[in-house]
Amino acid sequence: MQHVSGGLAMDIDILGCSGGVSGNPRNTGTTCFRLGEHILLDAGSGLSKLDLGEQRKITDVLLSHAHMDHISDLPGFLANLFDHIQAPVRVHALNETIEVLKDCIFNYQIWPDFTQVPSPEKPLLEFVVVEPWQSFKLYNYDITPFFVEHSVPTTGYAIKDAHSHLVFSADTTYSQALSDSLNRLGHIDTLIVECAFPDSKLDIAQTSKHMTPSLIQMMLDDLEEQPKKIWITHIKPAYEKQLRHDLRSKGEFHHWRVLP
Template sequence: MNIKVLGCSGGIGGTGGTTCLQLSDQVLIDAGSGLGELSLSEMKGVRHVLLTHAHMDHICFLPMFLANIIGQQSEPVTVYGSEDTLAMIKKHLFNWEIWPDFTQLPDRINPCLKLQTITDADLLVLDDMLLRPFVVDHAVSTFGYSIRKANRHTVFTADTGYDPRLVIQLDTLGDIDDLILECSFPDHLQELAKTSGHLTPQLASRLVTELATPPGQVWITHLKPSYENELRQVLSATAATRHWKLIAGEP
């Protein structure tokens, strides 16, 4: 896998920060507390943030990140997401109450933040990478991302439940070198996982098994801290017989 995992926990109190993937010096996926692993100088180099969805563990460090770099940029940071995702963060976050509206600061002509709506029909070329968003099954509007970088194909499903349509979508992306797949709850909480749009070890295994072509490697992420030890035991047993790896807690 040729991206850096800054944070991948499913909550606080576990191993590591919440979701933030660094694709390059300029490009991030999500802005969870893992973003805090970057130094101030590294933050100043970020130009693009692709959001999967608007849940707090995936956006919580976005406001403070922008506050760190305001007045330090020659151009705005572009934050990409679905229409629903960007509408939610504009209404509930950058609303002058929870946080200032950085699309208007330092001023409307030269803002710190630019919001760019994308759809699953878009292909993005950023910093020599080809990125394609695709819809996944979660509690709110959510994108996963296909990332083609340096002749390697990585697919990040983000937060998702099991859905046969997702299997079809992943198959249409072509051969996958690295599949980053969430697993939030243990099997005995499968109903909770389904209701909240998450995976269990059994559901994750089912999804991977149903793919037409197996990924080169499966990387498991987004373990809920309260169940992390239990999930690690179960997933480690699976990893011993398949090309699965746990990345929870890896910087």
């Protein structure tokens, strides 16, 4: 786990930020960030860095989409909470994401339906549908979901507290719609953006709707105001060396930080 400030006043821990798994000790596990003590942003394998006491403090999970590397530790995390929470954990996600989780995971075949277990009156899990551009408040954070372009329905999250504005663009590729969304959000202190593939794999990136360094640069060129900081995440371990080379070749690399 890595606690990051980097000019960001918001209390955030990087639990996982890799685009895959490997034996490299730098690999943190797949996508999961913790905001304060009570909120998770995605629930990939990085979630396993939290001990049981820390897990029991989580009340809300913001999911970007239903791909395995973003939900893999959610079932096991919930199974740790019997007798240790007073209210169900709220999982916030697009309706399409919730339906996939209900049909494919919490279906009594892959995992119990924790919206009914241990009882319908006192479940472990509550699903909360989010809608793009319909903001809501959790603790001291104002949260705004916004659509991004990926291979399945996906939402990014803009998160504000009293001091800073963090934007997590989730898994996505370059599109005018994404640039328009980021411009609509206004001033951004820190933008977390994925970069799964090097420029040499542009065809794969576009087919799977992921980013390359050049696609990130195209997105940034569209913005009316540049983010103060850019955090690069979701690097595929097989391409890490080439990706770091490609990212360093960009003129604005001093504003870019490859996580962790």
